[in-house]
Amino acid sequence: MVKYIFGPVPSRRLGISLGVDLVPFKTCTFNCIYCQLGRTTNQTLKRKEYIKAQEVLKELKEKLANWRAPRQMSGSGKLIKQKINYITLSGSGEPTLNSKISKIISGTKKMTSIPVAVLTNGSLLYRKEVRDSLKKADLVIPSLDGGSTKIFKKINRPVESLGIERIVKGLMAFRKEYWGKIWLEVMLVKGVNDKKEAIEKLKRAIAKIKPDRVQLNTVARPPCEKFAKALSKGELEKIKNLLGPPTEVIIDFERRALPEKMKDLKKGIMTMLKRRPATVKDLVDGLGVHRNEVLKYLAFLEKEKKIKSLSYKGKRYYQAE
Numbered sequence: 001m002v003k004y005i006f007g008p009v010p011s012r013r014l015g016i017s018l019g020v021d022l023v024p025f026k027t028c029t030f031n032c033i034y035c036q037l038g039r040t041t042n043q044t045l046k047r048k049e050y051i052k053a054q055e056v057l058k059e060l061k062e063k064l065a066n067w068r069a070p071r072q073m074s075g076s077g078k079l080i081k082q083k084i085n086y087i088t089l090s091g092s093g094e095p096t097l098n099s100k101i102s103k104i105i106s107g108t109k110k111m112t113s114i115p116v117a118v119l120t121n122g123s124l125l126y127r128k129e130v131r132d133s134l135k136k137a138d139l140v141i142p143s144l145d146g147g148s149t150k151i152f153k154k155i156n157r158p159v160e161s162l163g164i165e166r167i168v169k170g171l172m173a174f175r176k177e178y179w180g181k182i183w184l185e186v187m188l189v190k191g192v193n194d195k196k197e198a199i200e201k202l203k204r205a206i207a208k209i210k211p212d213r214v215q216l217n218t219v220a221r222p223p224c225e226k227f228a229k230a231l232s233k234g235e236l237e238k239i240k241n242l243l244g245p246p247t248e249v250i251i252d253f254e255r256r257a258l259p260e261k262m263k264d265l266k267k268g269i270m271t272m273l274k275r276r277p278a279t280v281k282d283l284v285d286g287l288g289v290h291r292n293e294v295l296k297y298l299a300f301l302e303k304e305k306k307i308k309s310l311s312y313k314g315k316r317y318y319q320a321e
């Protein structure tokens, strides 16, 4: 069974993305209030080979060799092959905690011409060896949700010793040393980091970092804390104008058609949920796919109002509407 590779899944930013998991669930330096994976169970700054580079690369090689691109109807009515746009290192926590991330990036680049993207919370970029380890990636998407200690602690709930100044300095150093693209993601949570004063502080930090793009996002999937609420499209647009270029609001991918193969998984989830309510784990075990893949389709189905989620004895269940 595939353990570390998930997808391809449609991504709002990256098109069709093949995910690679570099840490076990859920290993992170943060414990963000909006995290869709749930609360962090292993909060650490310790870098190690949590998942063996060799195993990840072996699995990736097999996945790419067996990938049969599904065909999809283009706008002009032609059948086109749906290709993978990015191989994305992310997964069940913070990928830079894997001390062999550099080896995984180089190994992937040797295997395929598909660009490699890294989704990171940016918390370890103050370390030179971490910045160096990402140099061969084509795209790095770090996150930064606030420019002040107060907001940083409130929203990201980091390992005690991590400070926002150090993280911003790390991002600035990375910008100077890295030749690829940097798209900075800002996750906005209603009433937490969306006030004018907070946005002004964030704007000052962004001006120092100089990313190629700033992408505003908000809570779209069930967050780990119920009080983490989404902003409306209008509120996001206002913040975009306050921050100015190169800021954009990430458009929902759901409006695009899903390739056939992906529709099958969506159908599989619906079939299970019509039978009885299920947790994410039930769906992962039942369908034999990665947790992140399941989360993605649950979000689509919730948006389409085909399913709803409810809490029972501290667990989140999904059921068909």
Ligand code: SF4
Pocket (backbone or CB within 6 Å): 028, 029, 030, 031, 032, 034, 035, 036, 037, 040, 092, 093, 094, 121
């Ligand atoms: S950094 Fe990412 S994985 Fe870690 S807690 Fe925050 S949202 Fe979750």
